Amino acid sequence: xxxxxxxxxxxxxxxxxxxxxxxxxxxxxxxxxxxxxxxxxxxxxxxxxxxxxxxxxxxxxxxxxxxxxxxxxxxxxxxxxxxxxxxxxxxxxxxxxxxxxxxxxxxxxxxxxxxxxxxxxxxxxxxxxxxxxxxxxxxxxxxxxxxxxxxxxxxxxxxxxxxxxxxxxxxxxxxxxxxxxxxxxxxxxxxxxxxxxxxxxxxxx
Numbered sequence: 001x002x003x004x005x006x007x008x009x010x011x012x013x014x015x016x017x018x019x020x021x022x023x024x025x026x027x028x029x030x031x032x033x034x035x036x037x038x039x040x041x042x043x044x045x046x047x048x049x050x051x052x053x054x055x056x057x058x059x060x061x062x063x064x065x066x067x068x069x070x071x072x073x074x075x076x077x078x079x080x081x082x083x084x085x086x087x088x089x090x091x092x093x094x095x096x097x098x099x100x101x102x103x104x105x106x107x108x109x110x111x112x113x114x115x116x117x118x119x120x121x122x123x124x125x126x127x128x129x130x131x132x133x134x135x136x137x138x139x140x141x142x143x144x145x146x147x148x149x150x151x152x153x154x155x156x157x158x159x160x161x162x163x164x165x166x167x168x169x170x171x172x173x174x175x176x177x178x179x180x181x182x183x184x185x186x187x188x189x190x191x192x193x194x195x196x197x198x199x200x201x202x203x204x205x
Contacts, residue, residue, distance in 0.1 A: 002108040006046035012167050015174045016047045016064030017157040018085045018111055026079040030100035035079045043068040049167050061091045062175050118152045126183055133190040156183045165189050
């Protein structure tokens with residue numbers, strides 16, 4: 001583990017994996033200051049989910065560190081940026097700072113080598129479950145030929161990042177210890193969220 005000081009952007013529903021990309025529109029003054037500060041230093045921002053709603057909510061311990069790749073500075077001070085995932089991190093302690101944005105001392109994960117591939121049967125099941133889930137969502141355009149060409153890591157982590165699961169579900173995917181575990185959790189979540197009773201509520205029945 002490597003220790004690092006990280007400036008945070010808490011955002012519910014937004015997780016970031018190493019090697020993945022996350023587009024963001026930055027409009028709040030404190031997070032415009034965060035982006036400006038990151039651009040002047042190391043271009044790094046930590047994405048982490050809040051556990052609750054509020055001005056200064058408690059945070060989940062595990063987040064994703066991203067490097068600003070693309071940036072568009074708008075005339076009114078807002079930014080459009082794309083973060084490129086670097087490593088996951090675990091918050092060890094929050095720092096007492098004068099900045100409008102929060103900063104922490106965190107451990108960077110030693111990311112495991114995923115060794116390239118899921119078993120063929122798991123990959124096939126994941127693609128099939130993804131198709132069923134997209135059909136359930138409706139009005140979602142997906143290039144399935146392009147999906148089929150993705151490597152396993154990109155496919156699994158891509159599902160985890162973009163699927164409209166709740167905060168706790170997305171956090172569980174982020175914290176999964178291996179690609180195989182994350183793939184299995186993703187399939188279970190798509191099955192769960194893809195079943196609804198007549199009132200539209202998800203059900204395990």
